[in-house]
Amino acid sequence: MIEVKELVKEYGDFRAVDGITFSVEKGEILGFLGPNGAGKTTTMRILTCFFPPTGGTAKVSGFDCFTESLEVRKRIGYLPESVPLYLDMKVKDYLEFAAALKGVESGEVDRKVARVMGECGIEHMAGRLIKELSKGYRQRVGLAQALVNDPEVLILDEPTIGLDPRQIIEIRKLIKELAGRRTVILSTHILPEVSMVCKRVIIINKGRLVAVDTPDNLTARVQGAGRVALGVRGPAEAIKERLETIRGVKKVVIDGRRDDGTMGLSVEFEKGVDPRPEIPEAIVGSGWDLLEMKTQELSLEDIFIRLITREEGMVQ
Amino acid sequence: MRNIYLIFSKELKSYFTSPIAYVVITIFLIITGYFFYNILATFSLISFQAETNPIIARQYNLLNINESVVRPLFGNISMIMLLMMPLLTMRLFAEEKKTGTIELLLTYPVKDVEVLVGKFLACVAVFGVMLFSTITYPVLLILLGEPEIGPIVTGYLGLFLLGVAFISLGIFTSSLTENQIVSATIAFGALIIFWLLSYSMLFAPPEIGRLISYISMTEHLESLAKGVLDTEDILYYVNFTLLFLFLTLRSIESRRWRG
Incomplete structure (x- = not known):
């Protein structure tokens, strides 16, 4: 047509x-x-x-x-x-x-x-x-x-x-x-x-x-791996270190303190692994509070950035 | 043909649904009426004096209603037309470019030339109404005196052709820009230069002077207003109009090749 x-x-x-x-x-x-x-x-x-x-x-x-x-x-x-x-x-x-x-x-x-x-x-x-x-x-x-x-x-x-x-x-x-x-x-x-x-x-x-x-x-x-956002009460650095010991976690980023006093973190997984069940256990087990856990969809901006940077990388 | 008619009637309607046509025609008639009254009053005053005083009568050996009323009236009407026409033409393309409607219009199955001719004819129609409304002045003269009809008819023909030429130039400047004021200003400037070109004849060598007098818009109206129906004058206006319509068409089409 x-x-x-x-x-x-x-x-x-x-x-x-x-x-x-x-x-x-x-x-x-x-x-x-x-x-x-x-x-x-x-x-x-x-x-x-x-x-x-x-x-x-x-x-x-x-x-x-x-x-x-x-x-x-x-x-x-x-x-x-x-x-x-x-x-x-x-x-x-x-x-x-x-x-x-x-x-x-x-x-x-x-x-x-x-x-x-x-x-x-x-x-x-x-x-x-x-x-x-x-x-x-x-x-x-x-x-x-x-x-x-x-x-x-x-x-x-x-x-x-x-x-x-x-x-x-x-x-x-x-x-x-x-x-x-x-x-x-x-x-x-x-x-x-x-x-x-x-x-x-x-x-x-x-x-x-x-x-x-x-x-x-x-x-x-473009998604490849999953990502979750966490809301935690506790020392950010320590939590980050603890999370990184979980198998399948690729990267943990501290997003910063939110208005309600909780700490925001986002956790990215490796492809094909789903370590989500282990996350609450790791946090609560260490004596911190897990207040929020949310799976994140990739936004269009992310897809753009990924596809576009990938393409530009290929060109170079 | 159907497309031209559709564009024509849409444009004509928009002239009369907006105040443009009413305002321009009204102002035009007020000013021309004012000139007509003054020219006629002066003429009747002089005629009256000439009748009572033979010395004055000798000074004005040309007490002819055509020469003393109709011709100056046509000269004045043409000057006011020059001031009014760019106001009628300025929106034709500039407005559509500004609002973006030109993009839709030109992606409809319509040829560019049909759009142009439709818009042109709509403007000519409005101008026709405007010019025809002044017919009351010569009618009054015919009722009151005995003017020659011939020069009045050729004079109107000249005014009509002149107005149509103004319109073609106005449409052209409207197609160049998306700003109506810019369009009108360029049109005023160009028309006034074409108008005043005859002044340069005084200083130019004779050969160039002949050329200038041919290009000048006034010269051609003069002979028509005198009642001389010369194909040269008519062809001048027709060519002038066709030239600027052609340039407008190129200007609309320029979106196709301009980077």
Whole structure:
């Protein structure tokens, strides 16, 4: 459905996208992960034919994004990160305008706009000016305009950024429902979002592809070993030394004293060993108090840092 | 065609849902009305004096309503148009660039040229309404006196072509920047230079003087306002418009190749 080969985009001397290759199957939801400035938006703008690549090719449904751009543009729905809408237009008027411009037949416009407003839950906002809407509703209108021509491919740039937690959950649910048989590319920098919505993830950094995998595999791949955080009352150094004698403990880091007077430590294990049952015993047995013990998931930042540093290490 | 119409009607609506069109047209009519009143009052005063006093009548041997009212009125209208048109054109692309809506618009299955023509025609339509509203002045003259109709018609044609040329230049400057004030300022500057170019004719050698007089916008309006329908003048405005529309198209497309 989407084929990207050796894609390169240069802004003057700066290489924003540097030889990215990937493909997306029909009906797949692909997550596009990367820190700010990684080249996510640039790749999406090439796929949506906003500008052509400096090198390489991008194809959507077999049409080249540069030479057959009108054909590609008929088949995509795009929601840019900033959700640019005509603020002085009413929701319904705007969607009718977008539908007609995206090639929906005149007789079909009313029906399709009504349908898409229903799907995105904005029927009751139809007569309101877009500038009067909250960020969450604007996001919905943005999604509605992307969907109004029933596109085969949906490209969403950070669709949940700037929303409150409740809105984020709603929009995620909406995207999942609306995806249906469509091919979706979704960029984000929130890992749980990816694992909730996407079947496959691409991680890019500094314009290069770092990893392509399922969210679970990716987490497993970089996680390797487990980690727990402890809250203990007692002498930090002594506790650290005691913990390090446990078999399978790789590293103990003292995080410092917390507000409630307990000492925070984090313990990292070696791969394939689980020394968790021995930890409470070691602490309580030495006469200290164990107040808290929590398994830590790797955050996206950790995964980024690991994948990215690994890659840079390889380059050197 | 459908895409051009869609962009056209959307732009036209946004001119009239925002106060821009009303404010510009109102101010335009107030100022031109003020000029019309003063020109006409002066003319009637002189006519009255000439009728009673033969010495004054000899001084003004050209007491002709076309020469003394219509032509200066057209000159004034064109000057006020110059001040108003950049205000109509400045938002056309600059606003979309600022708010980012241009990114969505240009990823819809619409050609750049369709977007441009739609916006251009919407602005021409607003200008058409604005210019047509001044028709009351010549109608009043026809009711009160006996002006020649021909020069009025060619004069309006000249004003219309001039306005359309202003619009094309204004759209071009709007496509260069995302700041509306910058767009309007460049448009003012460029238009005033095109306008005042004829001053340089006084000092230039004759060959260059001819060239300058051809490039200057005023010279071409003069002959049309006199009632001389010359294809050279019409072609000047048409070419001017096409040139700047072409440059605008290139400027929109520049996102494709600019780094």
